[in-house]
Amino acid sequence: MVNGTRGGVLLNLSDSIKTEECLEKGKGRKRERAKRKKDEKERDMRKKERKGGEKNKGKIKEREREKNEKEKEKENLQKKV
Known part of the structure; x- marks a missing residue:
């Protein structure tokens, strides 16, 4: 398995690909983390x-x-608009 570096931390290539895919979709890691926390809370x-x-x-x-x-x-708001 090929590893890359990001900020001095080794990452699996698959992790960096997933991150890039998320960024292409317009979702940052913070949003994913917030969503995951919300799901866990629910x-x-x-x-x-x-x-x-x-x-x-x-x-x-x-x-x-x-x-x-x-x-x-x-x-009610939708009806007014």
């Missing part, structure tokens, strides 16, 4: 909800209510 929340008891059920309902309110606001 996954953790779902895991907590599955385990959930009485305490979490109220939070789940509240979160769903907030989501519904946001969706309604978006729809």
Whole structure:
């Protein structure tokens, strides 16, 4: 396997190719990292909800209510425009 250097750190050629592909698509590494963190956070929340008891059920309902309110606001904004 061929290795290259970037900032003094050895990288696999496949890693640098993936990075270049992402940059061509217009996605930087920071965006990918942020997206990955967001996905992990959502996954953790779902895991907590599955385990959930009485305490979490109220939070789940509240979160769903907030989501519904946001969706309604978006729809209202779209109707106005």
